[in-house]
Amino acid sequence: MDNIDPDVITLPAEGIFRIAVPVPLPLKYLYSYVISVGSQYLVLDLGMDTPQARQTWISVSHHLGLHPGKVTSVFITHFHPDHVGLAQFAAELWDVPIFMWEEEIRTAYNVFGDDSRSLKPFFEFHGVPSDMAAYLDQEQFLAKSAVRLPTHPRIQPLEPLTTWGPFELLTQPGHTDHQLLLYWPDRRILFTGDQILARITPNISFWPDSDPDPLSSYLHSLQLLKQLPVGVGLPAHEAIIPDLPGRISEIMRHHDERAQHILDMLDTPHTAFAVAKRLFTRPLTQFQWRFAVSETLAHLEYLRRRQVLTFNEHHDKGYYRAAKSS
Numbered sequence: 001m002d003n004i005d006p007d008v009i010t011l012p013a014e015g016i017f018r019i020a021v022p023v024p025l026p027l028k029y030l031y032s033y034v035i036s037v038g039s040q041y042l043v044l045d046l047g048m049d050t051p052q053a054r055q056t057w058i059s060v061s062h063h064l065g066l067h068p069g070k071v072t073s074v075f076i077t078h079f080h081p082d083h084v085g086l087a088q089f090a091a092e093l094w095d096v097p098i099f100m101w102e103e104e105i106r107t108a109y110n111v112f113g114d115d116s117r118s119l120k121p122f123f124e125f126h127g128v129p130s131d132m133a134a135y136l137d138q139e140q141f142l143a144k145s146a147v148r149l150p151t152h153p154r155i156q157p158l159e160p161l162t163t164w165g166p167f168e169l170l171t172q173p174g175h176t177d178h179q180l181l182l183y184w185p186d187r188r189i190l191f192t193g194d195q196i197l198a199r200i201t202p203n204i205s206f207w208p209d210s211d212p213d214p215l216s217s218y219l220h221s222l223q224l225l226k227q228l229p230v231g232v233g234l235p236a237h238e239a240i241i242p243d244l245p246g247r248i249s250e251i252m253r254h255h256d257e258r259a260q261h262i263l264d265m266l267d268t269p270h271t272a273f274a275v276a277k278r279l280f281t282r283p284l285t286q287f288q289w290r291f292a293v294s295e296t297l298a299h300l301e302y303l304r305r306r307q308v309l310t311f312n313e314h315h316d317k318g319y320y321r322a323a324k325s326s
C-alpha cells in the first residue's frame with residue numbers, strides 16, 4: 001500500500017472520504033468526495049488534468065482500494081475545468097461512467113471542444129483594453145489544456161433522475177447554469193460544489209449565451225438551500241461549512257453591499273471594466289481580471305433588469321449608469 005500524506009485524505013463524516021486534489025489555481029485544491037454507498041463507491045468531482053492531480057488519484061486509488069467495479073459512478077457538479085478536467089482519466093482508471101446534468105454536458109463539450117468561440121469582442125465591448133482582452137481570451141485556451149473529456153462514450157446525462165441511492169439530486173443555478181448538488185437528507189449533509197464556499201464568495205459571472213441574470217438565479221438558489229435541514233456543508237474548495245444557513249446569510253449580505261457600492265459609483269456612465277477597476281483595488285492576476293469583469297457584469301445586469309441602472313451603447317462600447325441620474 002502506498003504511503004500517502006495524511007492531509008490528502010480526510011474523513012469529514014463516516015464513509016465519506018474528502019480528497020485534496022491539487023489544482024494550479026489560487027484556491028490550491030479541489031476537494032473530491034469518495035462516498036461509500038453500500039459496498040460501492042460514488043466519486044464526486046475530479047480535478048484538472050495535470051500530472052500532480054493524476055498522481056494524487058493513483059495514490060488515493062491504491063490507498064482506498066478503488067478498483068474498477070468498486071467505483072460504480074462518477075458525478076461531476078459542473079463543467080468548470082477544476083471539476084471535469086480529469087473525466088477521461090477517471091473513466092479509464094476505474095472503467096466507470098461519468099455523469100452530469102445534460103445541460104452542463106453540452107456546455108462542457110462546447111467550451112472545451114475545437115470550435116469554442118473567442119470572447120475578445122465581448123470583453124472589448126465591456127471596456128477592456130484590446131491587448132488585455134486578447135490576453136483574457138487566452139485564459140480559456142490555458143483552461144482547455146487541463147481538460148480531457150471522454151469521447152467513447154461521452155459523459156452521460158443524469159436525466160431523468162431526481163434521486164440516486166440515498167441522495168436527492170439538486171440542480172442549482174448561479175455559479176453555472178445547472179450545477180449538481182447532492183443532498184443526503186437522512187444524514188443532513190449537503191455537498192455544496194462551488195455554490196457555497198466557506199471563505200470566498202463563489203464566482204457568479206455573466207457570460208454571453210448563458211443565464212442572462214445569473215445573480216438573481218443564484219440568490220433564489222441560496223434562499224432555497226437555506227431552508228434545507230443541513231448539519232454540515234461539504235464544498236468543492238476550502239474548509240467544510242459547519243453553519244450552512246449562517247454562511248448563506250453572509251454571502252447574501254456581500255451581494256447586497258456590492259450592489260449598493262456599484263450603484264453609488266454610477267452617477268456617471270461607466271463600462272463594466274471601469275466599474276471592476278473601482279471595485280477590485282487590490283492587484284489582480286490576468287486570470288482574476290477575467291472573473292472581476294464577468295462578476296461585475298453579473299451585478300450590473302442584475303441591477304439593470306430591476307430598472308435601477310440604464311444601459312447604452314456608444315462607439316461600440318456598453319455603458320451603465322444609475323437610472324435616477326439619467
Ligand SMILES: [Zn+2]
Pocket residue numbers: 080082083194236237
Ligand atoms: Zn471549482
